[in-house]
Amino acid sequence: MQRVLPGFGLTLGLTLLYWSLIVFLPVAALVVRAAGIPWEQIVRTMTDPRVLAALGLSFGGAALAAGLDTMFGLLVAWALVRYRFPGRRLLDAMIDLPFALPTAVSGIALTSLYGPNGWIGRWLEPLGIHVAYSRLGVVIALMFIGLPFVVRTLQPALEDLDPELEEAAASLGAGRWATWQRVILPTLRPALLTGFTLAFARAVGEYGTIVFISGNLPMKTEIAPFLIVVKLEQYDYAGAAAIAVVMLAVALLVLTAIHRLQTSYSFLRG
Amino acid sequence: MSIEVRHMSKTFGRFRVLRDVSLRVETGELVALLGPSGSGKTTLLRIIAGLEQPDAGSGPILFHDEDVADQRVGDRRVGFVFQHYALFRHMTVFENVAFGLRVRPRRLRPSPRQIREKVEQLLHLVQLDFLADRYPHQLSGGQRQRVALARALAMEPKVLLLDEPFGSLDAKVRQELRGWLRRLHDEIRLTSVFVTHDQEEALELADRVVVMNEGRIEQIGSPDEVFHQPKTEFVISFLGQVNRFHGRLERGKVHFASLQWETPEWEQAEACPAHVFIRPHDLQVAASSNGQPALSACVQHIHSAGPKVRLELATDGGQKLLAEITQEQYRTEPLTVGSRVFLTPQNIKVFPYPSDST
Numbered sequence: 001m002q003r004v005l006p007g008f009g010l011t012l013g014l015t016l017l018y019w020s021l022i023v024f025l026p027v028a029a030l031v032v033r034a035a036g037i038p039w040e041q042i043v044r045t046m047t048d049p050r051v052l053a054a055l056g057l058s059f060g061g062a063a064l065a066a067g068l069d070t071m072f073g074l075l076v077a078w079a080l081v082r083y084r085f086p087g088r089r090l091l092d093a094m095i096d097l098p099f100a101l102p103t104a105v106s107g108i109a110l111t112s113l114y115g116p117n118g119w120i121g122r123w124l125e126p127l128g129i130h131v132a133y134s135r136l137g138v139v140i141a142l143m144f145i146g147l148p149f150v151v152r153t154l155q156p157a158l159e160d161l162d163p164e165l166e167e168a169a170a171s172l173g174a175g176r177w178a179t180w181q182r183v184i185l186p187t188l189r190p191a192l193l194t195g196f197t198l199a200f201a202r203a204v205g206e207y208g209t210i211v212f213i214s215g216n217l218p219m220k221t222e223i224a225p226f227l228i229v230v231k232l233e234q235y236d237y238a239g240a241a242a243i244a245v246v247m248l249a250v251a252l253l254v255l256t257a258i259h260r261l262q263t264s265y266s267f268l269r270g
Numbered sequence: 271m272s273i274e275v276r277h278m279s280k281t282f283g284r285f286r287v288l289r290d291v292s293l294r295v296e297t298g299e300l301v302a303l304l305g306p307s308g309s310g311k312t313t314l315l316r317i318i319a320g321l322e323q324p325d326a327g328s329g330p331i332l333f334h335d336e337d338v339a340d341q342r343v344g345d346r347r348v349g350f351v352f353q354h355y356a357l358f359r360h361m362t363v364f365e366n367v368a369f370g371l372r373v374r375p376r377r378l379r380p381s382p383r384q385i386r387e388k389v390e391q392l393l394h395l396v397q398l399d400f401l402a403d404r405y406p407h408q409l410s411g412g413q414r415q416r417v418a419l420a421r422a423l424a425m426e427p428k429v430l431l432l433d434e435p436f437g438s439l440d441a442k443v444r445q446e447l448r449g450w451l452r453r454l455h456d457e458i459r460l461t462s463v464f465v466t467h468d469q470e471e472a473l474e475l476a477d478r479v480v481v482m483n484e485g486r487i488e489q490i491g492s493p494d495e496v497f498h499q500p501k502t503e504f505v506i507s508f509l510g511q512v513n514r515f516h517g518r519l520e521r522g523k524v525h526f527a528s529l530q531w532e533t534p535e536w537e538q539a540e541a542c543p544a545h546v547f548i549r550p551h552d553l554q555v556a557a558s559s560n561g562q563p564a565l566s567a568c569v570q571h572i573h574s575a576g577p578k579v580r581l582e583l584a585t586d587g588g589q590k591l592l593a594e595i596t597q598e599q600y601r602t603e604p605l606t607v608g609s610r611v612f613l614t615p616q617n618i619k620v621f622p623y624p625s626d627s628t
């Protein structure tokens with residue numbers, strides 16, 4: 001077939017070049033670096049309870065936060081797309097704020113909000129809810145940075161969602177719940193999944209926002225990226241690389257799984 | 271199941287889309303709502319379905335003489351076919367059709383086997399059995415339309431409402447589906463209302479045609495009635511092309527252009543101005559005068575590709591006219607662009623109007 005736009009070869013070449021320079025080389029360097037580490041040391045690092053706890057918190061917290069973001073993000077996107085209310089445009093503009101703020105600023109802001117003397121923390125503390133220096137704080141920080149990904153992914157999908165679909169479902173006798181569950185959610189599933197993936201990926205790698213609010217207590221609120229920094233500061237390059245490679249492997253696994261799930265919805269195109 | 275709406279009005283913002291519309295559709299009828307875009311047809315259809323709320327103060331919506339105005343769309347049991355089909359794209363054709371059965375409350379829900387049988391039977395009815403496992407985006411427009419129809423029929427609706435059912439299809443498919451829908455209706459005899467802006471479609475398909483304009487009903491009647499006995503100027507102008515003259519009605523005769531015509535039906539009317547309408551095929555065209563009074567005009571364009579030959583003409587006064595002659599006449603008469611012809615009306619329609627309007 002004759003393409004309208006020429007240059008498939010050129011495009012592919014440039015794509016591969018950029019991808020190699022910007023993504024592949026650093027990752028490869030990391031793997032090469034880790035490959036030089038004695039096997040026992042990797043095993044030792046990986047069985048270290050402190051490392052396991054940090055990895056667990058990073059991935060578990062990211063999954064939880066991304067999941068919650070997906071739910072709230074759907075709500076926010078729905079409100080922004082479907083309703084007209086005063087302040088809608090302002091709210092819409094504010095969604096991107098977590099994108100734009102330096103992560104350290106977000107971290108400090110969250111800490112001063114949720115800290116024991118913070119605006120919100122002050123009221124939660126007597127109820128026995130400790131946000132700062134707890135895992136809850138980590139999840140809240142991760143939700144904060146992940147939300148825009150979900151909202152921005154869902155907005156176009158919701159705008160595409162024809163209200164006639166809901167009317168059709170209603171005219172066929174479906175109640176509100178059945179319409180949501182059988183028509184709207186399945187139609188949005190690819191976008192929900194993409195939003196979740198982006199929020200999750202961002203949260204796994206997040207560092208700046210969390211270190212202030214979490215207090216970095218080993219075995220409790222310490223995240224894997226922080227632990228890597230700790231190891232580097234102790235000149236334990238091998239240990240740092242070992243954790244990094246594990247993170248890379250798990251992240252790859254999760255992203256591939258989601259991608260495969262995504263392509264199984266290919267019928268939604270067209 | 272008959273449908274009746276009385277004194278229906280609908281306002282969007284400050285815009286009055288329906289103005290006091292009353293309509294009754296008898297059991298088993300196939301009725302067309304015909305009118306130009308924006309005349310309120312779809313809104314009326316959606317109000318009948320329960321997808322739109324009429325203004326407060328509107329009359330009842332009766333299904334089989336029972337008021338359903340307070341029932342929600344899901345409870346009215348109307349099969350609604352949307353203009354753009356609104357198929358569920360994550361479901362196969364089979365699942366789309368089964369949807370209305372699957373979402374029934376548990377005690378009313380048929381067994382999986384009954385659902386399967388019902389869906390297969392419907393897909394057979396719309397001649398799509400072989401596509402049961404496809405997804406909507408793998409179908410042609412005409413096939414999607416039929417899936418939408420099968421889906422609406424699956425819930426065993428009491429009435430069927432179709433919004434521009436052939437609106438987004440190409441001419442050939444439209445023609446096929448039209449005949450098919452008529453046969454289907456003759457077979458299942460479900461009270462049906464469809465919206466269209468295509469007069470040919472309405473006249474060909476419907477038992478009765480409701481002509482709408484600016485939120486009002488202009489005329490209700492059989493296709494033959496609305497075509498041959500139009501009650502208003504709008505109806506005659508909307509149903510096909512027509513030539514209009516300014517004339518004057520006096521003592522049972524109408525005078526227009528250089529002609530006069532007996533109008534016994536207006537015998538009693540006081541002298542007043544009137545509009546005279548003549549359809550293109552009611553203008554007899556002759557290349558030479560036979561001595562009878564006739565309009566003289568000059569041929570400007572000839573469209574001969576078609577079952578009839580259409581002539582665009584201009585009178586000496588500069589008025590544009592349309593006439594239609596048979597292919598036979600075109601072959602035997604010496605007509606070319608620039609020819610002078612003589613026109614004698616065979617049939618006219620007169621609408622007097624008060625002198626202060628036009």
Ligand SMILES: Nc1ncnc2c1ncn2[C@@H]1O[C@H](COP(=O)(O)OP(=O)(O)O)[C@@H](O)[C@H]1O
Pocket residue numbers: 282283287305306307308309310311312313314465
């Ligand atoms: N939901 C709505 N909000 C505002 N205006 C509407 C809405 N639905 C229809 N209208 C207006 O009402 C008029 C009649 O629409 P409709 O019933 O769709 O006419 P038709 O089907 O004859 O083309 C149109 O001018 C349209 O713009």
